[in-house]
Amino acid sequence: MSxxxxxxxxxxxxxxxxxxxxxxxxxxxxxxxxxxxSAINPATNFSNTASFKKFLSDEDFKAYIKAGLxxxxxxGMMNLAVPSLGRGAVEVPRPEVGxxxxxxxxxxxxxxxxxxxxxxxxxxxxxxxxxxxxxxxDGNQIYFSSNNYYLSPMPIARPMMGVSLEESRSIxxxxxxxxxxxxxxxxxxxxxLSKIADINQNGNLLLSNxxxxxxxxxxxxxxxxxxxxxPSQKWKMDFKDNNYLLQARLYKQKLFLVVxxxxxxxxxxxxxxxxxxxxxxxxxxxxxxPSVSVPVDSTYTxxxxxxxxxxxxRKVSFVGSNNSSVVYMSENSLYVTYSFSxxxxxxxxxxxxxxxxxxxxxxxxxxxxxxxxxxxxxQAKMVELETILSEYQxxxxxxxxxxxxxxxSNRMKDFLSTHKRDLEKTGIVKxxxxxxxxxxxxxxxGTPLNQFSLDEYLGNLRVATTVSGNSFGSSESTNDxxxxxxxxxxxxxxxxxxxxxxxxxxxxxxxxxxLVTFRQTDPFFVLDxxxxxxxxxxxxxxxxxxxxxxxxxxxxxxxxxxxEGAQLKISLFDVSSPSSPEELAKYNLDEYSSDVLETxxxxxxxxxxxxxxxxxxxxxxVFSYEGNKLKLVRAVTDIQARRALYINDYMYIVGDDKIVVxxxxxxxxxxxxxxx
Numbered sequence: 280m281s282x283x284x285x286x287x288x289x290x291x292x293x294x295x296x297x298x299x300x301x302x303x304x305x306x307x308x309x310x311x312x313x314x315x316x317s318a319i320n321p322a323t324n325f326s327n328t329a330s331f332k333k334f335l336s337d338e339d340f341k342a343y344i345k346a347g348l349x350x351x352x353x354x355g356m357m358n359l360a361v362p363s364l365g366r367g368a369v370e371v372p373r374p375e376v377g378x379x380x381x382x383x384x385x386x387x388x389x390x391x392x393x394x395x396x397x398x399x400x401x402x403x404x405x406x407x408x409x410x411x412x413x414x415x416x417d418g419n420q421i422y423f424s425s426n427n428y429y430l431s432p433m434p435i436a437r438p439m440m441g442v443s444l445e446e447s448r449s450i451x452x453x454x455x456x457x458x459x460x461x462x463x464x465x466x467x468x469x470x471x472l473s474k475i476a477d478i479n480q481n482g483n484l485l486l487s488n489x490x491x492x493x494x495x496x497x498x499x500x501x502x503x504x505x506x507x508x509x510p511s512q513k514w515k516m517d518f519k520d521n522n523y524l525l526q527a528r529l530y531k532q533k534l535f536l537v538v539x540x541x542x543x544x545x546x547x548x549x550x551x552x553x554x555x556x557x558x559x560x561x562x563x564x565x566x567x568x569p570s571v572s573v574p575v576d577s578t579y580t581x582x583x584x585x586x587x588x589x590x591x592x593r594k595v596s597f598v599g600s601n602n603s604s605v606v607y608m609s610e611n612s613l614y615v616t617y618s619f620s621x622x623x624x625x626x627x628x629x630x631x632x633x634x635x636x637x638x639x640x641x642x643x644x645x646x647x648x649x650x651x652x653x654x655x656x657x658q659a660k661m662v663e664l665e666t667i668l669s670e671y672q673x674x675x676x677x678x679x680x681x682x683x684x685x686x687x688s689n690r691m692k693d694f695l696s697t698h699k700r701d702l703e704k705t706g707i708v709k710x711x712x713x714x715x716x717x718x719x720x721x722x723x724x725g726t727p728l729n730q731f732s733l734d735e736y737l738g739n740l741r742v743a744t745t746v747s748g749n750s751f752g753s754s755e756s757t758n759d760x761x762x763x764x765x766x767x768x769x770x771x772x773x774x775x776x777x778x779x780x781x782x783x784x785x786x787x788x789x790x791x792x793x794l795v796t797f798r799q800t801d802p803f804f805v806l807d808x809x810x811x812x813x814x815x816x817x818x819x820x821x822x823x824x825x826x827x828x829x830x831x832x833x834x835x836x837x838x839x840x841x842x843e844g845a846q847l848k849i850s851l852f853d854v855s856s857p858s859s860p861e862e863l864a865k866y867n868l869d870e871y872s873s874d875v876l877e878t879x880x881x882x883x884x885x886x887x888x889x890x891x892x893x894x895x896x897x898x899x900x901v902f903s904y905e906g907n908k909l910k911l912v913r914a915v916t917d918i919q920a921r922r923a924l925y926i927n928d929y930m931y932i933v934g935d936d937k938i939v940v941x942x943x944x945x946x947x948x949x950x951x952x953x954x955x
Contacts, residue, residue, distance in 0.1 A: 331567050331597070331708075331720045340547050340563040343598070347574040395419070395467055399924045402830075402882050404730055408608055409529040411483030411494050412880040414922040414933050420507055421464040421924070422491055423933055424481040425954075461493060463507050464952065467926050469940055472950045475507050485529045487586040492534060494527055498555065499536065501589050514589030517555040525579070525615075526606035526730075530712070533592070534584040537606050537615060539577050542598075550596065552580045557589050567597035567717055573619050573706070577601045581613055581710055593715040597708055603726045609735035612718065613710040616733070618726050621702040624660040625651050629698065634690040638683055643671050699757070700724030700746055707742070707767055721767025725759055731829075731879075734787035738765050739811050743785045743794055755779045758796055762811040771812040777802050783841065786829040791857065793837055797825035803839075805857045817857035822865075824848045827876050832884060832891065832904055836863075840875050840882070840893065847873055847895065849902065851909055864909040866902070870895040874921060883923040885930070888943050892930065894920035899932045899939070901946065913946040915939055 334340045398418035403410045415422045459481040465473045482495040489505040490513065501513045518524060521541040528535040538552040548563035559582065566578060575598040582594045599617035607614045628651045631644060646667050650660055675683065705726055709718045725744025727733060732743045740763045747756050758776040763769055777796025784795045792806035792814075803826070805818040826839030826848070835855035841848050847868040853861040874881035875893045883892040889905040890912065899920035901913040918934035925931065928943045940950040 331569060331717050334563050334566055334568060337548060337563045340566065340568075343568055343572065344542060344544060344547060344575060346572040393468065393927060396927050397887075398926045399883060399885070402879050402884070404607075404879070405609060407530070407610070409485060410880065411485050411527050412878075412922070413483060414880075414924065415484045415486040415491075416466065416924050416926070416931075417486060418926055419465070419467045420475070420504075421466045421931065421933065421938070422461060422484055422486065422504075423464065424461040424484055424493065425935055426459060426481055461491075462954075463504065463510065464938065465507075466931060469926075469929055469950050472938070472940065472952050474952070476510060478502060478510055483527075485527065485534065485586075487529055487532050487534070490586045492529075492586060494524060499524070499527075499534075499553075499584075499589075501586060513587075514557060515555050516553040516557050516559075516584075516589060519551045519554045522552050525604055528608045528613075529586075530608070530610075532586065534586050535608065535613065535712075536582045536584060537613070538580045538582070539601070539604065540580070541601070542576055542578060548578075550578050550580070552578075552582075552596075553591075557591070559591055559594065561594070561596045565596060567595070569598075569706070569720065573600075575599055577617075579604075579615055579617075579708070581615070581715060583712075583715055595710060595715045595717060597717065599706060599708070603705070605727050605730055605733065607730045607733035607735075608712075611712060612735060613712060613715075614733055614735075614740065615708045615710070616727055617706050619704050619706055621704055622657065623702070624657060624664060626698065626701050627664065629701075630691065630694045634694050635687070638686055639671060643667060700759075703746055705742075705744060707740075707763075709740075709767055719765070719767045721763060721769075723759075723761050723763070723769065728782045728785060731785045731787075732782070736787065736789060736808075739763060739770065740767065741787050741792060741808060743782055743792070745781045747781070756781050758782050758794070760792060760794065760806060760808075760814060762808065762814055764811075771810070771814050773806065773814045773816060776804055776816065783825045783827050784829045784839070786831065786837070788831055791854070793829055793854070795826045795829065795839065795841075803852060803860055803862075805854055805860050807857060818854075818860045820852070820860045820862060822850070822862055826850060828879055828882070830879070830882060830884065830891075832886075836904070836907070838891065838904065840873065842876075843867060845871055847871065847876075849893075849909055851904060851907065853907070863907045864904075866909040866911070868895065868900065868911075870897060872896055881922060883925070883930075885925050885943070888928075890943075892923040892932070894922070894934075899923065899934070901930070901941070913941060915941075 334343065395418050398416060401410060401412045401415065413424045459479065461478040461481055461484065462474055463476045465471050465475050480493045480495055480500055482493050485492040489503060491502045491504045491510065493500045493502065498515055498517045500515045502510045503513050504510045518538065523539050525537040525539045540550055540552055548566065549560050551558060551560045553559040561580065577600060578596055578598055580594060580596040583592045584590065585592055600619045602618040605616045628647050631639060631647060636644060647664065650663050653660060703725055704722050707721045709720065711718045723742060723744060725746040727742060727744050734741045742761045742763065743758065745756060745758050755778060757778045758781065759772055759774045761769055761772045776794060780796035780798040782794060783797045786793045790809040792808050794804045794806065796802050803820040803822065804816055806814060807817045808814045824841055824843030826841035828840045830838050832838050835853060837852040837854055839850040839852060847870040849866045849868065850862050851864040853863045873893050873895050881894055890901050890903050892899065892901050898914055898916040899918055900911060903910045903912045915932055918932060918939055919936045920932055920934045922933045923930055929949055930941045930943055932939045932941065936954055938952040939948060942949040
């Protein structure tokens with residue numbers, strides 16, 4: 280190792296740690312030195328990438344991509360026109376064994392047909408903005424998109440010579456056929472519960488008046504369901520090659536789509552996010568990009584579509600990274616986030632400037648200072664940096680190299696404690712809903728968990744992020760909450776929530792924030808966000824396990840769903856006193872999992888009866904939270920439950936194999952529809 284001086288070795292290790300080596304991985308080396316939960320007056324280093332402009336030409340687009348690729352310096356495996364096994368945000372229901380034709384159960388009590396008084400909607404983040412899910416209802420019909428494996432019809436088997444009938448069946452098992460269907464079910468009144476029709480497509484659903492929108496793995500299709508017995512396809516848009524549906528929303532009878540496309544390096548544009556009978560083509564010069572060069576591997580296109588005819592009313596496209604994208608939509612704006620890396624050369628220069636001035640001669644520090652400001656690619660800067668350090672190492676003796684090696688190692692740990700956020704960034708693009716224009720862009724450290732990590736309130740955006748640890752053990756994860764103004768400039772922040780942990784769930788409600796982190800215990804934080812410039816932690820509660828979904832069941836009660844050991848845990852929190860949150864009740868369910876841990880759409884609350892529903896792997900569960908207690912009031916075991924909804928005072932539990940209707944006055948079975 281005579282030529283591998285410690286400076287080069289250290290640089291190599293830093294690059295090895297910091298350069299991303301997977302498509303989904305974004306790196307960070309960090310160790311926290313701030314007081315947990317302390318409010319920090321924001322510094323200017325959380326810059327607002329205010330300049331967001333269109334490409335001037337095809338060549339301008341290609342040059343930008345090249346500069347971004349060079350900046351990741353040989354370690355990045357970015358998602359450039361690489362086929363994916365999945366199709367983005369379409370949630371594919373789990374396969375279950377079912378049987379084809381549907382019949383309602385016999386011998387049911389004759390029920391009166393009351394008027395339609397109330398019906399539930401899909402559990403969404405923002406009231407009034409619908410989100411795609413596998414079940415929708417208009418109060419009269421239920422639309423259910425299933426992905427089941429059915430036994431195919433077979434003639435009566437005859438035993439082979441010397442083999443019994445049972446043995447013959449075991450030798451030649453029944454074949455299974457995957458039935459991708461969306462069922463239309465007459466749901467109201469209850470006594471008329473029956474299947475009306477099937478649509479031979481499946482996926483997540485949205486319902487806009489009489490148009491049922493199905494978001495499949497490779498297309499968006501609109502069906503006219505005015506005649507529910509004979510739905511007809513009105514329009515269809517296909518996702519072209521390397522395009523993936525990221526998210527969709529339905530707001531004020533307009534369909535909002537966000538589509539992501541992997542960039543083709545050789546022929547990056549024009550891009551065509553949608554094909555079929557209503558193709559959408561976007562030129563290079565209509566695509567936005569940050570004014571500074573950042574690594575990009577994808578284009579994002581947001582579109583407003585008329586559900587009646589499938590025509591695209593407005594659209595906007597911009598470049599970004601495939602890493603950790605989150606889509607959040609408020610009543611005013613659409614936010615799209617993506618993760619990217621910071622500036623490695625600047626990071627290394629800062630380290631030498633702050634911690635290593637006595638390790639290198641002044642002349643070499645000046646060379647590195649000039650290097651960081653050169654108008655060349657980041658990759659070229661890294662090569663130059665290594666050349667500078669290699670030149671210096673040739674003057675060091677073996678003893679001196681050993682001393683410098685130890686000094687570098689120790690000082691880097693100290694440096695990381697105050698610079699952990701410099702290399703893990705999230706870009707945020709804010710798009711106005713009226714004209715679908717890019718209103719502002721910004722960036723913050725860390726990575727958001729999901730859509731609940733973002734929330735717009737009184738013109739400000741609140742974002743919760745996790746800054747990750749790394750496998751070398753030289754840093755630890757931590758979590759922050761940022762408040763940004765309408766221009767996405769940081770107003771205030773709270774740092775270091777749950778050190779050595781990561782965020783498992785977040786919920787912002789008006790001027791409060793609720794956050795759960797986890798490693799061994801479940802810290803439940805209550806945040807006061809009433810002063811956007813000085814957000815602060817008001818209370819903290821540590822309990823076993825964790826909650827991966829938080830739902831407000833009243834103004835001062837939060838219910839959390841997660842795990843404790845191998846069991847599903849339900850916690851009821853009292854947050855009436857923000858400084859002293861309390862776990863009022865806990866229920867450990869004999870289930871190892873639930874769809875509610877993966878999607879909030881699986882949760883149903885009925886405030887009238889003070890109950891909520893969750894599905895499990897063994898059946899369906901209805902809990903009462905009356906009197907600040909958690910009581911299991913009904914369990915249904917013979918159903919592969921997925922969702923529930925209510926119409927009047929009947930709860931419809933929708934499963935892959937059947938629908939069970941419960942009378943909410945006494946929780947007795949009122950009706951049943953089997954898929955057989």
